[in-house]
Amino acid sequence: MPADAATAAVVRPAGPALEMAGIGKRFPGVLALENVDLTLEPGKVHALMGENGAGKSTLIKILAGVYQRDAGTVRIGGAEADLRSPRDALRAGIKVVFQEIALISEFTVAENIFLEEYPVNGLGSIRWSTIRKEAAALFARLGFDVDPAAKVGQLPVSQQQMVEIARALAHEARIVVMDEPTSSLTPNEVALLFTVIRRLTGLGIAVLYVTHKLDEVFEIADTVTVLRDGRHISTRPIGAHTHESLIQDMIGRKIDNLFPRERGAARGDVVVKVEGLSTDKLKDVSFEAKAGEVLGFFGLMGAGRTELAKAIVGFDPIRTGRISIGGTPLVPHNTRTGVALGIGLLTEDRKSEGLMLELPVLQNTSLAALEDFARAGFVDEGRERSAVQQFVDRFRVKTPSLNQQIKNLSGGNQQKVLLARWLMRGLKVIVVDEPTRGIDVGAKSEIFALIDRLAGEGLAVIMMTSEMPELLGLSDRIAVMAEGRITAVMDREGATQEAILNAAIA
Amino acid sequence: MPQSPSLSAAAGPKRPTELLRALFRRNETVLLVCLVALIVFFSFASGTFLTTRNITNVLGQASLAMIAGIGIGVVVLAGEIDVSIGSLVGAVGIPLVVVMNQTGSLELGMAAALLLALGVGVANGYLAAYLGINSLIVTLGTMFVIRGGIYLYTGQRAISDDLQLESFYQMGNGRLLGTVPYPALVALVLLVAFVYLMRHRPFGRQIYAVGGNPEVARLAGYNVKRLKFAAFVICSLLAGISGILLSSRLGSAVHVAGLGFEFQVVAAVVLGGVSLAGGVGSLLGVALGVLILAFLSNGLGMLNIATEWQLVITGLIIIAAVAFDELKRRRQ
């Protein structure tokens, strides 16, 4: 029982668990952090908040030994620490749940838990039975429902995230850092995580918690530090904050209405018609979406929203059923036809399905619209650049230049690039799957406004979401899914949270 | 295929049909079935195939590729490649024979050979792992440099073994109890040792992790460069052993020894289900891949199929096998 036994043995130091002072970090063209201070107290949850690109992950990676700071000092338990590699950080008792899932997908869950230190017998052989038993015990203790013998690569993202969390808790720790650990979790799983966090703080462990979800912060945090543009803005006890003051600190202005509605009620013709669609996961799904409306799909994890999204744009094969876009059937069933007919998908999993991480912002944005910039078979780079620049400005994508590799952008900014990619194409229909995962409030409100504007301009927007406020705030009509079927369709006016949840459980 | 055998075994299926299905999901089972089918086919097709003499001969020949294949397997699992082993296999014969001729000692000759292998491994590993130069390019370079060095030193002639030590001859050509060739025994011992290392020692699992996802491995506190470096050194040392056995079989240091050997071995490794992307596959698969190719070429030879056609058939089988593997993976 490494976690509880070992962590309990950590003596609770009198002073702060961690003191970072005057931290600075510069990347080519970006000042990611400038003179940032952060102090963690043992047994307390400290939330770190800020817009996309504010520097949260950078600060964490410095703490984790992934990046080297350019300026400042780090003290752990009062002693100055030099964190030159992830190994140093692990030795210092800092366990990090990274924003991007950091697991070996070919290994089992249990093996991933013990990646940092395999338990060995006297001869140095790995004790697989110990790994198996302790992993099972760990999940039982945390209350996480994950099969330790499963291969990580075959688990859904939410389970991978729980493995990631469990892994940070498997070994002795003084400081546990979580960078957006709940971005893929269901409300139940989040509740479990919070129980675990409280148990950790009960043992005197300091927790640093990064999230964009305000409700979570008010529920779990003792103190909040806000960063903006790489600078320290405020550190206050949570009691001194309201939602408004926190948002104000984060984005430096107020947001009056997260869900502005500028578009009228007018709706156009049916542009998407799906009849009797079945796949491995979906069963007999039929619906229509009209030009100028936002059709929201709600459902619990595993309800089949992502599968539906992928099927209707031609990405995943279908078994039976008909899909037509603007009156033309989606045949042959592939994304090439889909794009030609004017339907695009903003994927839920932007790392593996959306972005070309090594390529710059420019190519990532113009990918789907390249043919539009072609002249006699060659891409006119000047036109490509100016068109992309327009979108980058309009969406306020934070990047030092169009040549920056996309992997160096913060999560929210990556999402904006993907949205821009599809909108450059001049689509009829856009399917967005969890459009605001990992995105800060400021950017969220921009993306909501954008979706509103797009619908206003006559696009049909099909939005898959598990966020109730987003669903209710943005949709004209709401379809609820459960186990691969549509269980209810309602108008926004008639929809209540209760009715939606009931249909989702059905 | 599951990377941690004991884990998947424990999560083991209960009913026999499930057991069978789980067994067949394993790449090694499929390879084993192919190997057995191959042997059965040739046994019927050719009267002289299924004789102790022939089978042990094939095992003896295959063991050189097997030993080198283990090394290539380790390097590829670590996410790198080494195509210099063919040249190295040829090169180690020189210090071996030269030192033996001068000192009269087989042991000193072998030590000199392994020292050369170690040097090549260190060079490859330093350039690829520490300087971060693409390993295909690095080892392509060392492949040419070593081969050129061999030609320069030997003047394109074989260096004969003046001593004619019985022990040197026995190493590559002798047989335990008159049946099992010694090289096959060496290969078996090394295979068992490395299968254990890769499955049951942290080092082996770390190699898998580094090949599977170097960034994650680094975050887990691994010294990625050192692990990759170690893989190159292991690979060269095993190629060195293979080269020592080869010169014993040839009875001299032959300047063209090992030409094209690297691709033969890489083919077997890939056939054995090791992904060139790194982190996926097993050494057992590698061993089966080596055996399949060895029995295939032997069997086709016995059927008097021209070597030209043997090459074509071997190539097609490799492509088919990898395609099959890929399709299976996609279905999962």
Ligand SMILES: Nc1ncnc2c1ncn2[C@@H]1O[C@H](COP(=O)(O)OP(=O)(O)OP(=O)(O)O)[C@@H](O)[C@H]1O
């Ligand atoms: N390796 C890198 N090279 C260049 N720039 C980088 C690199 N990593 C981060 N940046 C830049 O540093 C800034 C801070 O990024 P960081 O990832 O820390 O933001 P964040 O606060 O975690 O955002 P999010 O909420 O979207 O995760 C961003 O402008 C980003 O583009």
Ligand SMILES: [Mg+2]
């Ligand atoms: Mg971040």
